[in-house]
Amino acid sequence: MTPQTLSDDERWQIAMAKDRRFDGAFVTGVHSTGIYCRPSCPARAPLRKNVRFYLDASAAEAAGLRACKRCSPNTQSAEEACVMAAIAAIRADGRMTLDQLADLTGYSPTHFQRLFKRTVGLSPAAFARALREEKAREALEGGANVTDALYQAGYSAPSRFYEDTKGRLGMQASDWCDGGKGVRIHWSVIDTSLGAMLVAATDKGVCCLSFNEAEEELRARFPKAGLVQAGEQFKALFKRVTAIVEDPTLDSANIPLDVKGTAFQQRCWEALRRIPAGETRSYGEQAAMLGNPKASRAVGSANGANNIAVLIPCHRVVQADGSIGGYAYGPEIKAELLKREGEG
Template sequence: MTDKIKIDDAMAWNAMLKRDRAFDGKFVTGVMSTGIYCRPSCAARHPARKNVTFFVNGQAAQKFGLRACKRCLPDDVARDEAAIIKALKYIDAENNIRLEDIAQKVGYAPHHFQRLFKKFMGVSPAAYARALKSGRAMEHLQNAQKISEAIYDAGYESASRFYDAMKGRLGMAPNIWKNGGEGTEIYWANVQTSLGNMLVAASAKGVCRLSFNEGEEELRAYFPKAMLSNGGDAFHSLLQNVIKKVEQPKINIDIPLDVKGTAFQEAVWQELQKIPLGETRSYAEIAAAIGRPNAVRATGSANGANNVAVLIPCHRVVRSDGSLGGYAYGLQIKQKLLDKESDNLLL
């Protein structure tokens, strides 16, 4: 039985039809009529279902006399994943390293590793390193006695480099973020929706909090030193767009966000926003999609750290068995959100 696929055949077949890269390395597709085995994401023409058998890995497929596809190179997946994991550890431990250094460390040519890293992580090694460094800075800012200490502890060579890196990313200046939004004005409102009472709060940059069954007291806990204000024409227009997006998910409205997290959290949030309307993903699938298949629990924590419900659709993440799992605002609201999105697909 060790040669049989460990996931449901129907799920494996569906992943193959979608050419879902998140399943590469989880199993291989054996095409019995041609005698080859492939990655689930192989770009070759799909075989007939009757000719397909799923195996846990290439070695299991080889026992049945199959050979590796020369187009998708399924046996390279494990090597690629190991290289990415090694590179992530190297980037995590070092500052200001070059692509050439990382590629040499893992044994790949720089141009090839650049493409490989972006395929696994969704960003280039340089972009990942910048996000990691800024994420460290945000963590240090919340605990350091001095802003300068946080900047240097995060790995920046100077304050100017830090502020240049943060341009366009921080809705609040670093010292304001550290001090709970001190000196920043945040507009907010409670509105009634089909899902219940909804709180929407926004800075000058975008929505920084969307939650259900919360009010001013909970908002102040997130931004204890900010100036909380009701209304304003710009906020009223933004609020109306948020309500439309919640009530009619199919409507394409660009809503600016002001959210911050670690590099890992932001990778998870970006992946959540890729989940199509009316579909769900498991925590394991999200973890695999961002190139961290062993970080399922951390993925769940990042999912729970999302401050803008619905707009970053953490409700579309379920358990591997298909059950709803948890939700900060109750499973009833989570199910209503999923039902609403499914209904919108029929409009």
């Protein structure tokens, strides 16, 4: 993706998300005030009708606009330049330590860590882990040998990959290569006010939540897994899940999940979980959250591949015009979930 390929609608979505990753890709011209800003400018959002977008500061100034004093879109600070240099260094060598990155940029380790996290949203170590994990998962999805994929991605040992993803993604590397073969899934169908709810879990967490489905559909989702009726040990977990379905404003962050998907799907699902109850996003806005506003169609496909309704709230994504859009279990259930959250 290049700045020239972004549409104005995509630029607007980026500006509304105040996404720092697109600073330098374009500037936002506000003709009612006569200023232009970075996409991440913290000032209050202008009316869309007053906004035009320009590729750079020179183009905006040629149109008679002046630089915003709050976000200084016509300059790159020394701090920003250092962060960009550090990102390039991490991409080239994901094993660089915080001290090495600080030496590269000329800041103390403590100050650089704070600066990097403020700009990128992750610490340098978390950013490096995310890059390694994504490389490993893409290689595994492509059928690479587990050990080869992990070493090529920069892990010093397979145990480091398992430790990085422990408690968050659930499925281990070998599961990715063999479609979950050997995984034991415990399931039950529970009556709810939204209809029959199928909920299933491994020992690591919930792997499926759907409506008006039974064992046959579950087996189609996990053809290589062993399916068993849930016993007493899953009663408390399934009770908590049912409570959240009945009241989706309840916090679901403490419900363990065991999910399997491509690296892109994982990012989409994590973005869904960041949408607060009572709010919605369009597919384009969700794509902008991922740093790729042109990927709205791919985002829709990833949302459709979500096996865990409500807990991974794909019902909070609607059409750009505000209409409810599609839902795997029918628009009526989607509308009711949004209504219960105060958004319908």
